[in-house]
Amino acid sequence: PIDVATMTYYGLYALQHRGQESAGIAVADGEKIDIHKGLGLITEAFKPEDLSKLQGHIAVGHVRYSTAGGKGIENAQPIVSTSKIGSIAMAHNGNLVNDDVIRELLEDAGQIFHTSTDSEVIACLIARSAKKGLAKAVVDAMSAIRGSFALTIMSKDKLIGARDPHGIRPLSLGKIEEGYILTSESCALDAIGAELIRDIEPGEIVIIDADGIQSYRYSENTKCQTCAFEYIYFARPDSRIDGLEVHTTRVKAGEQLFKEHPLDADIVIAVPDSGIPAAIGYAKASGIPFDTGFIKNRYVGRTFISPSQEIRERAVAVKLNPLKVNLEGKRVILIDDSIV
Structure with missing residues (x-):
């Protein structure tokens, strides 16, 4: 039989980008429903023993962004x-x-x-x-x-x-x-x-x-x-999603951006990670080389879905550092996914 709790855990792990504030899994065994919830990332909310207590044949899981x-x-x-x-x-x-x-x-x-x-x-x-x-x-x-x-x-x-x-x-x-x-x-x-x-x-x-x-x-x-x-x-x-590859839609958005706002420059860079496909699209359409412009601290979560503006601003400062060797003395086109 499928271990539905563990499978849900790994499914939520793949969806962690959708919410980082809390996580939970409920499991039904045909008689009753057991549940475990915790604050933080899925790895913080669940220990192995929490999962082993969730026995059943149906499960529902959630990661929360409030x-x-x-x-x-x-x-x-x-x-x-x-x-x-x-x-x-x-x-x-x-x-x-x-x-x-x-x-x-x-x-x-x-x-x-x-x-x-x-x-x-x-x-x-x-x-x-x-x-x-x-x-x-x-x-x-x-x-x-x-x-x-x-x-x-x-x-x-x-x-x-x-x-x-x-x-x-x-x-x-x-x-x-x-x-x-x-x-x-x-x-x-x-x-x-x-x-x-x-x-x-x-x-x-x-x-x-x-x-x-x-x-x-x-x-x-x-x-x-x-x-x-x-x-x-x-x-x-x-x-x-709905028949469209997410990566492809982002690349096409970058290509469209060049059509609407063509610029001349030495390098196209992105705000990582969600800005990268659009920057690749802009570089492809313009013929300007795409390269790395920021080094990202992998241990800082998604900043847009942080609960307050103050936390978002502090997180951005820690999260991104310009790669000076690629940028100094160059005309740079910087692409991000949105202005939010």
Whole structure:
């Protein structure tokens, strides 16, 4: 049998670039759900003994970059709720725009919230409708919430994936041996030796259980509007999202930049790492050589997803040092992925 907790751990390791504040894995064994969460990187949040305690045949994992709610352990995911059909674990990537209204309505009805995240609002909606069956409960919740969401939801015997009608956040389906995998990016499938089957479509819900996999469209009003920042920054360059290779889109962005802003210089350099493919594209289109301009400290995390401006500024100073031997006396074109 597949060790689902360890496999999820390595999958999250491949997705570490998506969030560095906390990590968690929940596992279902057909009877109950066990969970372990910790602050920091996946290697800080989990020790080998934590993984060995997570035994089961379905797992849901999450690495967190906070967009709503503080960065404390209480806001770490997956979120586990109790319901009429037993425990439900959920991991959410995205941002809701109407969670405050729903939270207020639920609180007026006596609901107690344990976190300050928009994700818990979704978990509560699902748990409240669970007596209709997990799939129906998820569809009901989807019709109430507005915003971006890619969700993985697990009961004791089912795994469900759902994507918002605009497909703002990515969600891919993979396969390994007899098992199915849902993941934010295909690079996690590569890391565990799984095969990418396809992307979950905007407005689609997939249900995976002992009988196999079923797919439904819960919304007809759909349009694929993947967040451009996935291609520019968030995703790893070796991932494929909605049929596009991330690395290729970044190189093409650099080529397009030269068409729109052609400059003459001696060298093209990048702000590593996410600026490199665009710089390669600019160099290719312009004929100006690409070379290394900065040496990066590999032990500083992703600075854009640090929680405060002060931390971001301090981290950048430690993170990058110019390679003077390549730059002195030269006309330099410096390319970054964005101005964020």
